[in-house]
Amino acid sequence: MNNSYTDLVNQTFNFPQEGFDVKDNYLQFNGLDLKALIDKHGTPMKLTYLPKIGMQIKKAKKMFANAIKKHRYEGEYNYCYCTKSSHFSFIVEEALKHDIHLETSYAYDIEIIKKLYDRKKITKDTFIICNGYKQKTYTSRIANLLNTGFKNVIPILDNKEELQHYKKTVKGPFKLGIRVAAEEEPTFPFYTSRLGFRARDVLEFYVDKIEGNEERFQLKMLHIFLNKGIKDDIYYWSELNKVINLYCQLKKICPELDSINIGGGFPIKHSLGFEYDYQFMINEIVGNIKKACKKNNVPMPHIFTEFGSYTVGESMAHIYSVIGQKVQNDREIWYMIDSSFITTLPDTWGIGEKFLMLPVNKWDQEYQRVVLGGITCDSHDYYDSEEHINEVFLPKIVNGEPLYVGFFHTGAYQDQISGYGGIKHCLIPSPKHIIVGHDKNGKLVDWVYAKEQSAQSMLKILGY
Numbered sequence: 001m002n003n004s005y006t007d008l009v010n011q012t013f014n015f016p017q018e019g020f021d022v023k024d025n026y027l028q029f030n031g032l033d034l035k036a037l038i039d040k041h042g043t044p045m046k047l048t049y050l051p052k053i054g055m056q057i058k059k060a061k062k063m064f065a066n067a068i069k070k071h072r073y074e075g076e077y078n079y080c081y082c083t084k085s086s087h088f089s090f091i092v093e094e095a096l097k098h099d100i101h102l103e104t105s106y107a108y109d110i111e112i113i114k115k116l117y118d119r120k121k122i123t124k125d126t127f128i129i130c131n132g133y134k135q136k137t138y139t140s141r142i143a144n145l146l147n148t149g150f151k152n153v154i155p156i157l158d159n160k161e162e163l164q165h166y167k168k169t170v171k172g173p174f175k176l177g178i179r180v181a182a183e184e185e186p187t188f189p190f191y192t193s194r195l196g197f198r199a200r201d202v203l204e205f206y207v208d209k210i211e212g213n214e215e216r217f218q219l220k221m222l223h224i225f226l227n228k229g230i231k232d233d234i235y236y237w238s239e240l241n242k243v244i245n246l247y248c249q250l251k252k253i254c255p256e257l258d259s260i261n262i263g264g265g266f267p268i269k270h271s272l273g274f275e276y277d278y279q280f281m282i283n284e285i286v287g288n289i290k291k292a293c294k295k296n297n298v299p300m301p302h303i304f305t306e307f308g309s310y311t312v313g314e315s316m317a318h319i320y321s322v323i324g325q326k327v328q329n330d331r332e333i334w335y336m337i338d339s340s341f342i343t344t345l346p347d348t349w350g351i352g353e354k355f356l357m358l359p360v361n362k363w364d365q366e367y368q369r370v371v372l373g374g375i376t377c378d379s380h381d382y383y384d385s386e387e388h389i390n391e392v393f394l395p396k397i398v399n400g401e402p403l404y405v406g407f408f409h410t411g412a413y414q415d416q417i418s419g420y421g422g423i424k425h426c427l428i429p430s431p432k433h434i435i436v437g438h439d440k441n442g443k444l445v446d447w448v449y450a451k452e453q454s455a456q457s458m459l460k461i462l463g464y
Contacts, residue, residue: 004364004366004367005359005362005364005366005395006025006363009272009363012272012273012388013273015272017272019269019314020408025361025364026360026361026363027358027360027363029047029406030052034317034319034360034406035360035361035404037319037434037436038319041434041448042432043320043321043338043404043431044319044320044321044338044344044452045431045433045434046316046318046319046434047316047317047319047435047436048090048315048316048433048434048435048436049317049436049437050090050437050438052314053095053098053312056310056311056314057100058098059278060266060305060307060310061077061079061098063278063279063282064077064282065077066282067279067283067285068286071290073286073290074299074300075258075289075299075300075302076303077303077305078302078305079100079101079307080100080101080103080261081096081101081306081307082103082105082311083102083103083104083105083109083112083308084413085309085313085411085412085416086308086312086412086413086416087109088415089115090435090437090449092112092116093119095311095312096121096122101127101128101129101304102129103128103130103131103306103308104129104132106132106138107141110130110138110142114145124148124150124151125151128145128150128152128153129221129261129306130154130155131156131179131306132158133159133194134155139155139162139165139166139169140169143169143170146170146171147169147171147172152175153175154175154176154221155176155177156177156178156179156221156223157177157178157179157197158195158196158197159197160197160201160205160209163217166217167216170217173216173217173218175218175220176217176219176220177219177223177261178206178221179195179197179223179225180196180197180202180224180242180243181193181196181197181198181199182224185228195225196224203246203249203250206219206253206254210254211254214256218256220256221260222243222246222247222250222259222261223260224240224261224263225262225265226239226240229265229267230262230266230285231265232280240262240285240288241288241292243260244260244292247292247298247301248293248296251298251301252296252298257301258299258301258302259302260302260304261305262285262305263305264305264306264307264309264310266310267309268309269409270353270354270355271356271388272356272358272388273388274356289303308412308413309412313410313411313412316408316409316411317406317407317408317410318339318344318345318407318414318431319360319404319405319406320337320338320404320405321337321338321404322335322336322394322397322404323336323338323402324336332371333368333369333370334370335370335394335397336373336375337374337405339375340374340375340381340425340426340428341374341382342376343374343376343428344414344418344430344431345383345407346414346417346418347414348383349380354385354386355408355410356407356408356409357406357408358405358406358408359394359395360404361395361403362396363395365395365396366396367395368393368394368396369391369392371392372384372392374428375426376425376428378425381425421450421453422461423458423462424453424458429455430452430453432452433449434446434447435448
C-alpha cells in the first residue's frame with residue numbers, strides 16, 4: 001500500500017496544529033478555506049490573515065502578565081510593534097487596535113507616525129521608541145514630534161554624537177534611551193554589534209553628558225537587542241544580565257532611569273516540528289531582572305519589548321501553483337512554481353531561511369522528494385529543504401487540478417526586503433495580495449489589496 005502525504009505528516013508530527021488542519025484533503029489555514037480563495041483569486045497569491053496579529057499580541061501580553069504576577073514584579077510591561085517588519089497601514093493599524101506602542105528605524109517612519117496620529121490611531125501619549133543610526137533627516141523629524149507634544153517619543157541614542165542634535169533642536173524637556181551594544185555569537189565575522197554604545201562607556205557618558213541636565217533631558221531607558229533572538233542559552237542570559245546589571249549601576253546615580261527594553265527576538269513557527277516554551281522564557285527574563293534589582297536594592301524597571309516577526313510573521317502565506325515537472329537526472333525531480341522565491345521570499349535566497357511549507361491539496365496522494373524551482377533564469381531560485389529535515393516532500397502530480405503549495409508565516413520582512421512593487425529580478429511581477437479580516441459587523445471577509453503587478457508599471461519605472 002502506498003503512503004499518502006497525510007500519512008507522512010501524521011507519522012512525523014503531531015497534527016493538526018494551531019492554525020493548520022486538513023478538511024476533505026484540502027489544507028485549512030487558521031480555519032480559512034484556501035482552496036476557495038485560490039478558486040476566487042488564482043495564484044500566485046499573497047494572503048494576509050489580520051486576526052492573527054491580535055492573537056499574537058494578546059498571547060504575549062497574557063504571558064508577561066502571568067510572569068509579573070508569579071514573581072510579584074513591580075514594574076509594568078509595554079508591547080511595542082517593530083514597524084520595519086511590515087510598514088503596511090493595514091498591519092500597523094490592526095496591531096494598534098490592541099493597545100500597543102511603536103518602534104521606528106528611519107526618518108520616513110516618522111511620517112507614518114504623523115499619519116497614524118491624523119487618523120486617530122495613536123495619541124501623543126503613545127510610546128514611540130526611535131532606534132537606528134540616525135541622520136539629520138531622522139533626528140529633525142524626532143525633534144519635530146517632541147516639539148509638538150509627543151511626550152513619550154524616546155530617541156534611543158546609538159552613538160555619543162547623537163545627543164547634540166536633540167540639544168540643538170528640541171525646545172522642551174524630553175526623554176532619552178541608550179542602546180547597549182551586544183556581543184555577537186562566536187559564528188559571526190565580528191565580535192560586537194555596530195549598534196549602540198560599548199557597555200563600558202555608558203556610565204561615563206551619563207556622568208559627562210546627561211547628569212546635571214535633567215531639566216532638559218532625562219535618561220529613561222536602556223535598550224538591548226540580540227541578533228540571534230531570545231533563546232535559552234548561555235549567550236542570551238549573559239548578554240541580558242550584562243544590561244540588567246548596568247541598569248542597576250546606573251539607577252543608583254540616575255533616579256530618572258526606569259525602563260529596560262529587551263528588543264524583539266521571539267521566534268515564530270517555521271516547521272510543524274517547532275517547539276518553544278514562550279512562558280518559560282518570559283518567566284526567566286522577568287525573574288532575572290527582579291533578582292538583580294533585589295540584590296542591588298534598586299526599583300524594578302518597566303519592561304519594553306519590540307516584537308516584529310512575532311507580531312506579524314504568522315499572519316501571512318504565499319500560495320503558488322506547480323506549473324510543471326522536470327526530471328533532470330536519476331535523483332532530482334523539479335517542481336516549477338508560477339513565481340520566484342528570490343523575488344517573493346528573498347530570505348530563502350539571502351540567508352537560507354526556511355518557512356513552513358505544505359501542499360494545499362492532494363493530501364491523499366502518494367508523495368515524493370522534490371526540489372522546488374522558481375521561474376527566474378537564476379540557478380539560486382530554488383527551495384529544497386525544510387527546517388526539520390534536509391529534504392522537501394510533496395504529493396506526486398497526477399491528472400486533475402494543479403498541485404498548490406503554500407509557504408506559511410511569511411509576513412515579516414519579505415515585502416520590505418524584496419521591495420513592494422518596483423522592479424523584480426527577470427521582471428517577475430509581484431503577486432496579487434489578498435487580505436482577510438473582519439468587517440464592521442464582525443464578519444470575516446476577503447478583499448484584494450493589490451492586483452498582480454503589471455508590465456506597464458514596470459516599464460514606467462524603467463523609462464520606457
